[in-house]
Amino acid sequence: MDVEWLIKRFKEEGYVLDSKSALAVFLSLIMEKPLLIEGPPGCGKTELAKITAKVLNTELIRLQCYEGLDSSQALYEWDYPRQLLELKMLQAEELSKDEIRKEIYSERFLLERPLLKALRANKRVVLLIDEIDRADPEFEGFLLEFLGEFQITIPEMGTILAKHKPYVFITSNKTRDLSDAIKRRCLYLYIDYPPPEKELEIIKTKLGNVREDLAKDAINLVNKIRNNNKILHKPGIAETLDFINALNSLKVNSIDENVIRNLIGTLLKDEEDIVYFLGD
Amino acid sequence: MEDLIVRLANDLRKKGRNVGINETLDAIKALRIVNTKNDEVINHILEITIIKDFKEKLMTKNNKDEKKEEYNKNVLGKCIYGESNNTLFSLYSPAEAKVEPKMSYNWEREKWIKAIKNLRKVILAIEGHRNKKSLKGDINLRMTVKEETKFLLESPRIFKSIKKRNKAKAVLLCDVSGSMRDNQDLILSFSFYMKKFIHRCEIFFFSTKIKKVTRYFMKDNISGINLEKIIENFPYGGGTRIGESLNIF
Numbered sequence: 001m002d003v004e005w006l007i008k009r010f011k012e013e014g015y016v017l018d019s020k021s022a023l024a025v026f027l028s029l030i031m032e033k034p035l036l037i038e039g040p041p042g043c044g045k046t047e048l049a050k051i052t053a054k055v056l057n058t059e060l061i062r063l064q065c066y067e068g069l070d071s072s073q074a075l076y077e078w079d080y081p082r083q084l085l086e087l088k089m090l091q092a093e094e095l096s097k098d099e100i101r102k103e104i105y106s107e108r109f110l111l112e113r114p115l116l117k118a119l120r121a122n123k124r125v126v127l128l129i130d131e132i133d134r135a136d137p138e139f140e141g142f143l144l145e146f147l148g149e150f151q152i153t154i155p156e157m158g159t160i161l162a163k164h165k166p167y168v169f170i171t172s173n174k175t176r177d178l179s180d181a182i183k184r185r186c187l188y189l190y191i192d193y194p195p196p197e198k199e200l201e202i203i204k205t206k207l208g209n210v211r212e213d214l215a216k217d218a219i220n221l222v223n224k225i226r227n228n229n230k231i232l233h234k235p236g237i238a239e240t241l242d243f244i245n246a247l248n249s250l251k252v253n254s255i256d257e258n259v260i261r262n263l264i265g266t267l268l269k270d271e272e273d274i275v276y277f278l279g280d
Numbered sequence: 281m282e283d284l285i286v287r288l289a290n291d292l293r294k295k296g297r298n299v300g301i302n303e304t305l306d307a308i309k310a311l312r313i314v315n316t317k318n319d320e321v322i323n324h325i326l327e328i329t330i331i332k333d334f335k336e337k338l339m340t341k342n343n344k345d346e347k348k349e350e351y352n353k354n355v356l357g358k359c360i361y362g363e364s365n366n367t368l369f370s371l372y373s374p375a376e377a378k379v380e381p382k383m384s385y386n387w388e389r390e391k392w393i394k395a396i397k398n399l400r401k402v403i404l405a406i407e408g409h410r411n412k413k414s415l416k417g418d419i420n421l422r423m424t425v426k427e428e429t430k431f432l433l434e435s436p437r438i439f440k441s442i443k444k445r446n447k448a449k450a451v452l453l454c455d456v457s458g459s460m461r462d463n464q465d466l467i468l469s470f471s472f473y474m475k476k477f478i479h480r481c482e483i484f485f486f487s488t489k490i491k492k493v494t495r496y497f498m499k500d501n502i503s504g505i506n507l508e509k510i511i512e513n514f515p516y517g518g519g520t521r522i523g524e525s526l527n528i529f
Contacts, residue, residue, distance in 0.1 A: 003314075020324045027310050027328060038333065040500065067480070080422070083429050097432060104429060137479055174500030176476050184300040188332035230506045232496060276509065 002026065006055070015044070015051040016194075016202045024189040025052060034147050034168035036183065039191035041173050042236015046130055048191070049169035053126035056167070061121070062128045063114040065135035071142055075152060077111045105156040115146055118166040127166040132182075133175045140179050147185040193226055199240060206241055210248065217255045218244050225267060230276055235267040242266040282308055289330060296390070297334040304330065392473040400478050403450050417441045450474065450481045453529065455522065456511045457487040468507040471497050486525035487514040 003022045010017040017025070025048070028035035037045045053060035063074055083104045090100045112120065118127040132140070146152055150162040170186060172178060194202060196219050203215050218240060226234045235243075243266045252259055261278060268274045285307050289299040307329040314325060423439035452474055454460075454467055471483050475497040483494045496510050 019321075020327075023314070023321065023324050024328045027313065027325070030313055031306065031309060033306065036332075038500070078426075078429075080425050080429065084425065084433075087429060087433060091432070100432060173498075175498040176479065180298050183332055184303055187306070187328050189328060190333065229503065230509050232506065232509065234504075272509070272513070 001029070009055045010051055011205065013051045013054050014205055015047060016198060016205055018198060021048065021189060021191065024187060028187050029167060031187070032165050034170055034186040035189060036170045036172065036186035037189045037191060038172045038174045040193065040234065042238055043191045043193050044237055045171040045191055046128065049126055049128040049171070052167065052169065056126065058123060059121065059125045060128060061114050061118045061125050062130060065129065065131050065139070067134060067136060069135045069139055073113060074115050075113050076116045076154060077113065079109045079111050083109050116152065116160070119150065119152060119160055119162040121164065121166070124164040125166050127168045129168065129170045131173060132170050132178065133172040137179065140182050144181055144185065147182070194237065196223060199237065202237060203241065203244055207244060210244060214247060214255070215244060218247065221255060221260065222267065225277065231268070231273050233268065233270045233273055239267050281311060285330070288326065292331065292334065299330060306330070392469060393477060396473045396477040403478065415440055450478045452481065452483045453526070454483065454485050455487065456485045456514050464507055464511070468505060469502065472502045472505060484529060485510070485514055486522070489514065490525040490528050
């Protein structure tokens with residue numbers, strides 16, 4: 001595996017990978033370090049992890065972060081109702097307290113959540129920790145042991161080391177700064193909106209038959225919106241694809257004001273932005 | 281090459297990026313793996329392994345002279361704050377102020393970060409922002425059952441707690457009526473950095489009506505926020521209704 005091979009395989013899977021991103025993914029895979037990917041929404045951060053799993057022909061385990069996420073949703077939880085039932089049954093048998101304790105804190109009652117699942121997988125998997133900036137800063141602290149040592153500690157069972165180190169991808173929309181401790185444990189990649197040439201290549205890869213002049217006009221329009229500071233919610237790559245798909249579906253030959261007015265909903269998803277852009 | 285990397289790490293440390301030893305080792309290891317003499321690739325490797333998001337900050341520092349603007353708003357100062365029921369309520373009115381505001385929109389990023397981090401310290405020191413177990417709360421069945429399993433169904437304790445609520449750690453209520461027009465840059469910087477560095481901070485703007493605007497400040501770059509457009513939604517033709525807005529809040 002080398003950088004060129006990655007670019008080629010990603011393209012086969014429909015993802016146009018630039019050389020810098022390819023280098024970051026390559027180093028992350030070879031050095032077995034988590035890759036922290038930052039960038040605006042809709043520029044392909046999550047997709048990068050998904051396609052990596054496809055390219056490596058392995059499972060993708062995803063942990064979607066949100067405010068209030070804690071270890072019981074990210075790591076593991078004991079199955080308390082089943083433990084209680086088991087406890088009742090064991091009490092009928094004449095077992096010592098230690099034996100009962102050992103039994104009810106066995107793996108049978110452990111509910112795996114994404115992080116533990118990734119550590120105990122029988123082969124190397126891709127673990128995607130998506131939108132970490134949405135989670136509380138305390139959760140970052142909790143991730144440090146996992147990212148640094150690829151191990152976790154369950155008080156009742158001890159430390160669990162990864163059978164096979166997962167390939168970890170962490171994405172962030174940069175709505176807040178992450179801690180230095182997290183950044184130190186990861187390689188770093190910033191993905192921005194693609195330049196027009198790359199976006200055209202993405203469109204050709206994703207949509208196949210598309211008129212180049214029409215695609216170029218669409219990209220110009222999208223970039224005009226992205227460069228307009230007064231637009232609050234900028235369109236991502238998915239929105240560009242939706243717009244061109246809509247043009248194809250409606251068999252539109254050129255982009256005029258009427259077409260923009262009818263299809264602006266595919267690019268802008270905020271009423272205030274739409275009103276501003278259309279000048280109403 | 282190793283010497284150069286170590287020197288780069290030291291230089292970055294001097295400029296404020298806290299480079300760890302592991303990151304230096306990562307950079308050396310990555311350069312050995314890729315084994316290239318292409319400057320562009322070497323730059324990319326250093327960005328990925330050791331410089332990381334500090335590149336943006338370095339660039340900001342280099343451009344600081346271009347961004348320097350004269351701050352000539354000699355506003356008066358009035359700062360009121362009161363403390364009750366574990367809530368600190370602070371009010372600052374630039375129009376009535378007798379001293380120059382301590383914060384200014386043409387501050388460098390680092391200065392804002394320092395100021396907001398100090399503010400965060402004040403906010404976090406206020407009692408009641410962390411959840412506590414309560415003897416007066418409802419029985420927490422989950423914690424109690426969890427404890428039962430440890431004591432073989434003979435736990436001597438019943439846990440009580442108050443239901444956890446996702447409280448905002450800080451709330452910024454900002455008057456955006458006509459009288460504040462001269463302070464828009466200050467509002468923009470303060471709101472942006474407050475959202476960025478104080479977790480679970482909520483921002484509300486008000487004039488004749490009050491509206492939550494937090495989502496507009498969830499951007500990675502201050503230049504991506506158009507304050508004028510946000511404020512357009514707050515008419516103040518009939519006069520500002522501060523009391524009514526606060527009451528609704």
